[in-house]
Every structure is written in C-alpha cells, then in structure tokens.
Amino acid sequence: MRKTILDCDTVTLDEENGALVIVDQTQLPNRIEMLSLTNIEDIWEAIYLLKVRGAPAIGVSAAIGVYLAMKDIQTEDMGLFMKRFKKAKEYLATSRPTAVNLFWALDRMEAVAYKHGEGSVEEVKEALHQEAVRIREEDIEVCRRIGEHALSLVQPQAGLLTHCNAGKLAAVKYGTATAPMYLGQEKGYGFHIYVDETRPLLQGARLTAFELQSAGMDVTLICDNMVGAVMKKGLIDAVFVGCDRVAANGDTANKIGTSVVAAVAHYYGIPVYVCAPTSTIDMALSCGAEIPIEERSGDEITEMWYEKRMAPQGVKVYNPCFDVTDHELITGIVTEYGVVQEPYEESFQKIFQKAIL
Numbered sequence: 001m002r003k004t005i006l007d008c009d010t011v012t013l014d015e016e017n018g019a020l021v022i023v024d025q026t027q028l029p030n031r032i033e034m035l036s037l038t039n040i041e042d043i044w045e046a047i048y049l050l051k052v053r054g055a056p057a058i059g060v061s062a063a064i065g066v067y068l069a070m071k072d073i074q075t076e077d078m079g080l081f082m083k084r085f086k087k088a089k090e091y092l093a094t095s096r097p098t099a100v101n102l103f104w105a106l107d108r109m110e111a112v113a114y115k116h117g118e119g120s121v122e123e124v125k126e127a128l129h130q131e132a133v134r135i136r137e138e139d140i141e142v143c144r145r146i147g148e149h150a151l152s153l154v155q156p157q158a159g160l161l162t163h164c165n166a167g168k169l170a171a172v173k174y175g176t177a178t179a180p181m182y183l184g185q186e187k188g189y190g191f192h193i194y195v196d197e198t199r200p201l202l203q204g205a206r207l208t209a210f211e212l213q214s215a216g217m218d219v220t221l222i223c224d225n226m227v228g229a230v231m232k233k234g235l236i237d238a239v240f241v242g243c244d245r246v247a248a249n250g251d252t253a254n255k256i257g258t259s260v261v262a263a264v265a266h267y268y269g270i271p272v273y274v275c276a277p278t279s280t281i282d283m284a285l286s287c288g289a290e291i292p293i294e295e296r297s298g299d300e301i302t303e304m305w306y307e308k309r310m311a312p313q314g315v316k317v318y319n320p321c322f323d324v325t326d327h328e329l330i331t332g333i334v335t336e337y338g339v340v341q342e343p344y345e346e347s348f349q350k351i352f353q354k355a356i357l
C-alpha cells in the first residue's frame, strides 16, 4: 500500500537512533522525505526553515531536541548538567519567536529537570525523556478533544474555510483547526472544505490541501484574495483556524492573512473559531499588541518558493509571518476544555483553575 502523508509521523522521537524524526515540510507536497536529526543545530535549523512547523509541532520538536541535547552528556555534576541544559534550552528558544508552544514546551522540560534535581544526572535525563514523550502524546488527546468541541459547532455538509496549515502537519495527529474536519470525516459529516493557499509559503496549498485530500475529504483550494467572493457566494458556514499565541484578552496571532479572513467573515456574519490548545494561550500577555511577530526574509515573497524569481530585483519587501486577529472578530476559541467566548480573560482563568484542580 503506497504510503500517504497521513501514514507519516509529523514529528517523533526515534529512541533506537536517538534522533528527532520529522517530515521535511519544505519538500511537500511533491516529495515525502523524512529527516532524522540528532544534533541541536540541525533541530534549530529545521524549526527556523519550517522543515517542521506549526505551534504544537514546534513545541514537541523543542522538547525532544533539548532531551537529545542532554542525553549523552557524561557528568555526575548536576550544576554542570543544568548549566548545559539551560544553554541548550536558550539556544532552541531563538529558533522562532511567535509560537508560544516553543517556550511552553522548553519551560515544561526545565521544570521537570529541576523537579528531579535532587536525584542523579541519569535520573534527570530519564525524566526529560519521559516528559518529551508525554508532551508529544498529550497533543494527540488535546487535539482530539478540540475536534470534538469544534464539531459541535457545525452541521453535516457544512462549508468550512481554513487558512494556512493547522493540521496534522502542524501537530502530531489531528491538528487543531483540522481536528473537526478529521473527526467529521470519521463520522461521515461530508464537509466542503475551502483552503486558502496562504501566501507566501503556501502552507494551505502545499500542506492543508495535501493532507485533507489524502484523507479523502472534499477540498477546494482558493487564492487568499478569493475569500470575499467565496463568502459572498454563501459557500462558507464557519471558519476554523489555528493559532500561534493567544493573548489573555483573546487577541490571536496566527498566520498572516488570518485577520483579513476574520474581518471578511465578520462582515458576512460567518462565525470564526480559533482552535487553541491551552498550551498556546499566553496569559502573561494582556493583548495582541504584545505578541512578538516574526518577520522573515523577503525572498519568501519575491521567489516563488525558491524556484523562480517573480518580482523585480531590489524591490522593497515587508514579510510579517503572522498577524493578530482582534478578539472582537473571534466568535469563539475552542480549547480542549470546551468553547470559550467573551470575556476571554475571565473564561481562560476559569479553564486554568479547572486544569490545575
């Protein structure tokens, strides 16, 4: 049976070879190529170059990466070990600035290291190993639960629109925005899914359309500038998007163009749902203006995915990788604990209190 992208683990730990194994997403959809990364520099570069991308997948990669960086260190000096750990953690934290899951996962790994700090270095290494595996496994359950809550918001045969890739290729199995789509497919909901190509790196065209088509779903690929026409035509009943960081007031950073989708949907009275694992909610930021927005090389805009130039030499370029959708444009934020609505800060606090209990 030919392997499809759905048979490939987006991100996993190869215990036998001590490697982070990822699908090289820069080669999709033309080639399914797995990369086996054993050193922290290659893992950093894979995150930076979007060979592995998407907030949850970035978090899992960093957790596995920092474990791999520490597992072969030969010392019984805990102070030296923790010094080396912090160096590895801080290095991986420089790979990309917006997806809070990167920092959330690294902080979780650090907390586990300190929690076991009274033991031996070998015990800390094993604790890091178990936590990295746990972070990966938790994502599957968290996204499935997001899918179940999101599915309750739409009817069979609904027209859904999504932007960028918040799918299996951005996480471990279900994805976030695509979780209701995968669960709907399992239950025969027959969704009609419209996917924005998502310039400049085309995560929608290259990744979302690819994975959902591979799953046998009804997928229609559109250019980003067609969202208004598709919504005006009455083809969209709901928008589901992912997120890279949600501020305490519900303002959400997601792929550039998401705020446009939300504004147009708002104009046409179409609900916009952000699918957000609580690991992507950053209560330390009061509003979206505080979210760091990654800017990337202008080449991503002037070169058609590094194949041929499509803009004049020397043209000035601005390439913010994300934008912030104001909470007023968001109908609901779907977490693994349920659908949250305004006032978001109060709702998030209730969720986090429940999660702690």
Ligand SMILES: CSC[C@H]1O[C@H](OP(=O)(O)O)[C@H](O)[C@@H]1O
Pocket (backbone or CB within 6 Å): 050, 053, 054, 055, 056, 163, 164, 165, 166, 167, 170, 171, 175, 176, 177, 203, 241, 242, 243, 244, 253, 254, 255, 256, 321
């Ligand atoms: C489920 S998080 C996916 C999120 O990450 C993407 O950004 P990038 O492809 O640059 O990592 C995009 O914002 C997606 O919504």
